[in-house]
Amino acid sequence: MTDASINASRAYEDEASFGDYFALLKPRVMSLVVFTALVGLLAAPVGVHPVVGFCAILFIAIGGGASGALNMWWDADIDKVMKRTKGRPIPAGKVEAGEALALGLALSGLSVIMLALAANVFAGAFLAFTIFFYVVIYTMWLKRATPQNIVIGGAAGAFPPVIGWIAATGTMSVEPWLMFLLTFMWTPPHFWALALFMRSDYDDAGVPMLTVTHGRRSTRLHILAYTVLLAVLAVGTAFSSIGGPLYLAVALVLNAMFLHGAWKITRRDEDDSEADNFKVERSFFKLSLLYLFLHFGAILAEALLKPFGLGGW
Amino acid sequence: MALHKEHEIHKRRSGLNKGVGILLAAFVVLIMVLTMVKVTSSGFQFPETQEAQN
Numbered sequence: 001m002t003d004a005s006i007n008a009s010r011a012y013e014d015e016a017s018f019g020d021y022f023a024l025l026k027p028r029v030m031s032l033v034v035f036t037a038l039v040g041l042l043a044a045p046v047g048v049h050p051v052v053g054f055c056a057i058l059f060i061a062i063g064g065g066a067s068g069a070l071n072m073w074w075d076a077d078i079d080k081v082m083k084r085t086k087g088r089p090i091p092a093g094k095v096e097a098g099e100a101l102a103l104g105l106a107l108s109g110l111s112v113i114m115l116a117l118a119a120n121v122f123a124g125a126f127l128a129f130t131i132f133f134y135v136v137i138y139t140m141w142l143k144r145a146t147p148q149n150i151v152i153g154g155a156a157g158a159f160p161p162v163i164g165w166i167a168a169t170g171t172m173s174v175e176p177w178l179m180f181l182l183t184f185m186w187t188p189p190h191f192w193a194l195a196l197f198m199r200s201d202y203d204d205a206g207v208p209m210l211t212v213t214h215g216r217r218s219t220r221l222h223i224l225a226y227t228v229l230l231a232v233l234a235v236g237t238a239f240s241s242i243g244g245p246l247y248l249a250v251a252l253v254l255n256a257m258f259l260h261g262a263w264k265i266t267r268r269d270e271d272d273s274e275a276d277n278f279k280v281e282r283s284f285f286k287l288s289l290l291y292l293f294l295h296f297g298a299i300l301a302e303a304l305l306k307p308f309g310l311g312g313w
Numbered sequence: 314m315a316l317h318k319e320h321e322i323h324k325r326r327s328g329l330n331k332g333v334g335i336l337l338a339a340f341v342v343l344i345m346v347l348t349m350v351k352v353t354s355s356g357f358q359f360p361e362t363q364e365a366q367n
Contacts, residue, residue, distance in 0.1 A: 015326075052347070055343065
């Protein structure tokens with residue numbers, strides 16, 4: 001773009017900065033990817049050289065960011081309708097959709113190849129599958145087709161600890177899948193609580209969110225059902241090789257709080273929620289953030305304590 | 314209309330260019346360090362040369 005063409009094409013205020021391109025990678029989602037992949041890598045029973053471990057986490061994060069850019073490219077039409085997403089770089093007019101596509105594809109290729117070289121080919125292939133799953137299966141195909149979209153999207157977001165584990169060991173076992181299930185089962189109550197108090201967003205965009213297709217009462221019951229299953233899984237994980245007494249204590253306290261929150265959501269109706277501006281739903285959503293962070297933090301603590309003879313059973 | 318040297322757009326583009334430059338430089342350093350770690354690890358083996366294969 002030449003200086004002379006600036007005025008003709010778009011105002012300079014709209015030209016993208018470095019931060020706008022970075023925002024395409026969904027940094028907040030990337031931080032969750034980094035944390036859970038790191039836990040997967042460190043909880044594995046195989047030591048990894050710090051540089052190799054750093055590279056593995058970095059390329060998993062870049063792969064996650066690439067998925068985010070491709071998601072924003074595809075979803076630009078609905079992002080500009082929803083209040084929560086209309087400030088993103090494409091709907092805000094900072095970045096062209098084609099630029100997001102190019103960045104997403106380039107970073108996908110880079111991250112997969114570099115992870116395969118830095119760690120192992122299995123990890124690289126699994127990262128490629130994760131990007132494919134999130135972008136094609138979830139974003140392009142099922143997000144706008146089924147009210148269970150959040151469940152499927154949750155699966156894509158749950159893969160990073162499995163990739164971290166494979167990057168360390170080169171093999172698969174039950175433990176990383178327990179970490180996968182933890183995030184997978186956590187995602188629906190987390191997002192459905194958000195959908196309850198961001199009510200008009202998904203309606204406006206025409207995304208078949210459970211609140212729209214099955215009603216808000218049904219969504220409240222779904223939150224409780226998933227929270228019960230999640231509690232069984234989360235406490236059960238304490239008795240696997242990645243668990244231990246510390247994890248068990250954390251899981252018992254957090255799941256009791258989470259179940260209590262889900263129960264309160266189920267007992268409320270819309271009038272109750274409107275009266276206090278969705279106070280219970282909002283606090284459940286905030287608790288869900290802490291819930292996942294502390295569960296993975298406890299798994300990490302158990303792994304880090306093991307060399308001192310303290311972690312695990 | 315010619316743009317002044319100190320125009321806001323130049324600062325913004327400069328920021329973007331510097332950001333990309335720093336990332337590329339960091340990537341080069343990272344690859345170098347990773348290569349050093351790989352070739353100095355105990356499990357590393359040079360591929361067989363043509364002469365050795367014959």
